Amino acid sequence: MSIIEDKKSLSNVKVVTANEAVALAVKCAKVDVGGAYPISPQTSIMEYLTKYIETENIPMEIVRVESEHSAMAVAMGAAAVGARAFTATASQGLLYMAEMVYWVGSSRLPVVMAITSRAMGAPWILGNEHTDVLLPREWGWMVLFPEDNQEVFDTIIQAYKLADTTLVPVVVGLDGFILSHTTMPISIPDQSIIDNFIPKNTPKPYALNTEDPFTHGNAVHSNLYLEFRHNIFKTIEDSEDLVDEIDKEWSKLTGRSYGGVIEEFLLDDAEVAVLVMGASSGDAKEAAKKVREKYGIKAGVIRLRSIRPFPVKRLSKIAQKVKAIGVFDRNMSPGLGGMIATEVKFALYDLKNRPIVQSYIGGLGGKDVKIADFENILVELKEMVDGKREVEKVKWVGLDLAAIEKFLEEV
Amino acid sequence: MKVLIPKSKPAKGAVGKTGLWRTSKPVVNHNKCIKCVICWAFCPETTILRFEDNSVDIDYEYCKGCGVCANECPVNAIEMVED
Known part of the structure; x- marks a missing residue:
């Protein structure tokens, strides 16, 4: 309502x-x-x-x-x-x-x-x-x-x-x-x-x-x-x-429900899904709708509402349906991966048929993350499912190393 | 699940016999002691035993051997000796 x-x-x-x-x-x-x-x-x-x-x-x-x-x-x-x-x-x-x-x-x-x-x-x-x-x-x-x-x-x-x-x-x-x-x-x-x-x-x-x-x-x-x-x-x-x-x-x-531990968006028939927390979820939802329209990719969004308790039960159910989850972390565990991606992998490892889990790190320090970035993530996940793209330990979103080198040269 | 609250009540030696931590112990020389009870007042672990006539002794079960009593005694009536 x-x-x-x-x-x-x-x-x-x-x-x-x-x-x-x-x-x-x-x-x-x-x-x-x-x-x-x-x-x-x-x-x-x-x-x-x-x-x-x-x-x-x-x-x-x-x-x-x-x-x-x-x-x-x-x-x-x-x-x-x-x-x-x-x-x-x-x-x-x-x-x-x-x-x-x-x-x-x-x-x-x-x-x-x-x-x-x-x-x-x-x-x-x-x-x-x-x-x-x-x-x-x-x-x-x-x-x-x-x-x-x-x-x-x-x-x-x-x-x-x-x-x-x-x-x-x-x-x-x-x-x-x-x-x-x-x-x-x-x-x-x-x-x-x-x-x-x-x-x-x-x-x-x-x-x-x-x-x-x-x-x-x-x-x-x-x-x-x-x-x-x-x-x-x-x-x-x-x-x-x-x-x-x-x-x-x-x-x-009140008439307002948020799905409890996880808000599931377009997941019923989803093949790929991006997992995201907080305000960026709105952009991720738009992206899921767009890639469905543009490319016919069955995309959805897993909006993580509860980090503790970590929703192992609900996530395991979702993981039975989707073939790839891209975990978008606006945080990182240095040298390993996104903090949530690490936990998602821990939660799903014991499943017999577990989906691909790709860690994405971006938006650190307030760097803008756009709807197009989430579209790109969903398209990449589909390519991983189809065997056209390798899964990597971590993928960075919006990383511009040339810009930082230029900045430091000018200091 | 029953919640375990980490609460405790005041009790003598709530964390065990702290006398075991000691490497040197205070020894009272009763001939020198003037019964001022400054050691009793300063002991951080209340291990100075104070008697009715204001003479004192050490509770070695809980005295950690910090030496504050020996340091504070105005007539050097407490000596720290190796334990």
Whole structure:
């Protein structure tokens, strides 16, 4: 149901950037405490929230701190006493915050954090890239990645549901600048829907309590640490269905479904598919339609919405249908491949009839990736299926080595 | 799946008998001790045993042998000796 058809809630339509959509969702989630430290392209999220506190008197406490490390420490302290907590960061800020991000993950505190994706220096860079959003997937966090501003709002709400249910904190990644600073209309559900969807009275076995004092994360001997890590591993591994269920439940309440862990686009009869995350998915979908029209290639798009839990079950089902998957990574694992391509290969290796998986790396540091680039990927995948093109370990999109040599000569 | 929260309650020796970490141990010379209890106040691991008359001794089960007590004693009544 598009928001235009949804006349009943038209009064709740706002035209906002994705950063404001995050702030609105945090307001609607009735978050108690936030830690704030500015970094582009995240800064306006916390600015919007402080504006709501000033102008609407929302019952939220925002602590302005001296670093991202402390911003997460604030969220951790708040969550540890059972409050609903939020923070946001990006890029270098996440790197500085990293120690506390890991502590929150392994303390099982249901914090939600927005990361507006941005590449990391050197060289100093502001452009969009997904590497930062993906890092916390190794740090005991769930990681979700919406496509547009409406889905950003909805995913923040869903993230609190997921975190409160599993006691695993959740990162919601959104494309820096491409979404964070771009306005789109979003529909905001009635507050009562959100209140019922994410009630605050869920069990909080981790919450500190002066009647029965205990501490978090005290030292253990080596004979107990592995068991804590195993517990986090299994909880995240077992959450694939939960992400689907939360999406379905939300769809019943709002009419908006995103496919749970994966949005499947034109996959029913697809022979080749490109796997992509976030805002570029729109371009990939256009490309799939175009190569169907132009060349009759049965092309589709696998839009990865959940990186943790990694949707091994759903991906395995899709892999039974398609003959080649091109994984487009706006990130990289140096010397190996795209981070997601690496995980896709791990997930599918045990299948008897597994498809070709080709890793594509592009768009790093905000380099433009066009619909034509995705068309090219889909055409190449078809050629691989037909045996007319070799599969390579990694293929680079938009790599211009002549330009960089010219730049350095002129320095 | 049952969630394992890494929580713990205050308890003596929550991470085991830390006295095993020691390479040298503090020894109190009771003839020199003036019962000022500065060592008791400074010990980072609360392993100085303080008695009713303010005389002190060392809890060797948990003393890590850091030497802070010997360093702080104003009358050099605590000596670190090889353990």
